[in-house]
Amino acid sequence: MNVLIYNEFRHEQDPGCAAGKIYPEGIHSAIAGFLRKEPDISVRTVTLDTVAEGITEEILKETDVLIWWGHMNHADVPDRVAELVQEAVLNGMGAVFLHSAHKSKPFMRLMGTSCSLIWRESDDLERVWVSAPYHPIAAGLDRFFEIPADETYGEPFGIPTPDETVLIGWFTGGEVFRSGCTWQRGWGKVFYFQPGHETYPIYYDPNVQTVIRNAVRWAKPERRTENCMDCPNPPKAHTGMSTV
Ligand code: ZN
Numbered sequence: 001m002n003v004l005i006y007n008e009f010r011h012e013q014d015p016g017c018a019a020g021k022i023y024p025e026g027i028h029s030a031i032a033g034f035l036r037k038e039p040d041i042s043v044r045t046v047t048l049d050t051v052a053e054g055i056t057e058e059i060l061k062e063t064d065v066l067i068w069w070g071h072m073n074h075a076d077v078p079d080r081v082a083e084l085v086q087e088a089v090l091n092g093m094g095a096v097f098l099h100s101a102h103k104s105k106p107f108m109r110l111m112g113t114s115c116s117l118i119w120r121e122s123d124d125l126e127r128v129w130v131s132a133p134y135h136p137i138a139a140g141l142d143r144f145f146e147i148p149a150d151e152t153y154g155e156p157f158g159i160p161t162p163d164e165t166v167l168i169g170w171f172t173g174g175e176v177f178r179s180g181c182t183w184q185r186g187w188g189k190v191f192y193f194q195p196g197h198e199t200y201p202i203y204y205d206p207n208v209q210t211v212i213r214n215a216v217r218w219a220k221p222e223r224r225t226e227n228c229m230d231c232p233n234p235p236k237a238h239t240g241m242s243t244v
Contacts, residue, residue: 001064001220002042005031006055008070009047011198019198027069027196030203031212038213048073055081057088064220065094067212068101069196082106090186092224096215099196102157107192110185114158117177119151124171126150126195128179128207132166136218137180137191137211145207151197153177159192167211169194180211182218186228189219 007028011019023030028045035043046054048070060066066085070077082105089095089110097107102115126147130138154175160183167180179194193211195202202208 001040001216002044002062003035003065003067003216004055004059004063005035005043005045005067006051006069007031007045007047008073009049010073011071017199022199022201023203027198027203031067031069034203034209035213035216041216048076051081052078055084057084060084060088060093061226063088063093065096065216067096067098067216068104068106069098070104071100071198074104077105079105082109086110087229089188089190090228091226092187092221094189094216094219094221095191096212096219097190097192098212099194102159102192102194107190110183110190111159113160116158117156118154118175120154120173120175121151121197121199122173123149124152124173126152126179127170128195129168129170130166131168132164135164135166135182137166137182137214139214140210141207145205147195147200147202147205147208149200150195150202151200153179153194167193187224188221191215191219 005028009026011017012023012026032043032045035041085106086109101107108115127144129144130141152171152173152175154177157178162181164182165178169177169179181192183190195208
């Protein structure tokens, strides 16, 4: 299967940001690193600098699952790219949105809601509870796993009610958050996964990697279409009622 990872790749190149020390090659390379160990997964990456050439209609047709990480430069992603991603999902491509991608253009287009939340950077421990242990995205996880320090995200989270809430995060500051949510959008599957603030080594965490690996396999399309945006005008399907 073909996975395409988009990462804004700005924090990691900011000398004043800890992200560059944690992810010297970028968050996309860290995620690509563990996904490339899977024999059935082939990975490409694209960053904001090349997003217009790296996320085209043709490339998305060849992509089974798109992973998206962005934060401070959401607005610099061309609207056309967000539109292409939305259409590709409606046609069947899977999409996994990580952490601050809750405010990315393609996620907001797919949700149609504010996608807002509360947040705080105070090194809280996060306990991520598995609320749907039967779900494929939870395979291999215990009842919960812990992230020693994470940015706090809290409710209310301005999303449409998920089809499944697979994970619920609890933070030592007291907040809770729907940390792993799924939606069907047209023919495509969408997963949002909250952990992943850029100043913590969260994408090296084995449980986080398990969730992302599982999510990619879950979101892989079994079938897809090319014309979900069309409104066909066919002739009558039949000419009379059957008397049988
Ligand atoms: Zn963050």
